[in-house]
Amino acid sequence: MAEKINYKEVFFNPFSKNNPVVVQVLGICSVLAVTAKLEPALVMGLSVIAVLAFSNVIISLLRNTIPTNIRIIVQLVVVAGLVVIVDQLLKAYAYDVSKQLSVFIGLIITNCILMGRLEAFAMGNRPWPSFLDGVGNGCGYAIILVIVGFFRELLGSGTLFGCQVIPQWCYDHGYTNNGLMILPPMALIVVACIIWVHRSRNKDLQEQ
């Protein structure tokens, strides 16, 4: 723990070099499920940022008191509590979105990114860097979600945030929405394309 932590790196690494989705390939299941439309993708991203940042801070504050043999349970209790609070808030203030996200908000609890960050970072670092790490990783996750959601909604429904963006004359000339984009497999393929572009731009990430 003696090593000096570079706050900037802690915050910005998860955006690209160490992105939880496209580099560590964590949290893929929710990427498949909630990205058919941009709005739920954005809300899911924000929810993960909030839960990850606060659970990181709480675990970091408690880190010296947690008995090692139940540390995973303690992490789960904290995460589960925060997730339920987020779920309740969504039900009260964004009912339609919470209906679309349904079980996936609850499944943030089992999102591997959370457990990974708590175990790998918050257990060994002070609250402030843990907070940055949480927000950074949450953003890294949210960015990918929004990119995937953008392409899937644009090509699958011709809309963005529910507003029609592809003009009517395109449809008049025979353009049709690609129904496959709305189905889960296309999320995987879009994520794969993002990984492809990302790796070809970052040579040091390429495996032999």
Added chain:
Amino acid sequence: MALNKQSNVYTIIYIVVLVVAVGAALAFTSLSLKDRQVENANADKMRQILASAHITPEKGKVVDDYNKYITESFIVNSEGNRIDGEAFDVNVEAQSKTADEARRALPVYVCTLADGTSKYILPVYGAGLWGPIWGYVSLDSDGSTLFGAYFAHQGETPGLGAEIEKPAFSDQFEGLHMFKDGQFLPVAVVKKGQKPTGDEDYVDGISGGTITSKGVGSMLDNCLRPYESFLRTLSTETK
């Protein structure tokens, strides 16, 4: 004295305190947000009721539109007589599971459309393959002709059973009749290309969603049959 953080006593006290703290936080959130959540759930229910009569309110106008179109709501019993109570508060799930049809409380919503005609909206509730399914059917004032239907589900398979919530399925119900030669026969749901054994009107089920389709059929049968006396009175009144 140094605290032994690995001792059993410490571990147990630690987890008890943590759980109580988290539990208190959750209870507080739940209590303070309850009113808004109930309001949202009610607005969603109103939206569904209106959807069965082909009314799609704008966002944020659901309650206004509900109060505008739903001019009356009441509860009847299986003999068609009105009983006391607020139709909107009836738990359709519990009622649909009451085996004794004579003891069920049956909500009716009267919807007056822009052109002045009245539609009668009845709630239904049943089971699909993975979980509950429910919906609302609206009838013309003759008590027999279906004007529209709205179905929803909790977790039916996307692309298969979940198709019941699509207009492609629910629009099939429009114009069907519940009374055939004076006999009360709720609409049946059958496999595409087949016909029901009786004389009732029917709609095509969903390919690959057989159990959900059958669920819709038995839901309609179970939930609409108790309304027979009420609908019969309606149909004789208008004749």
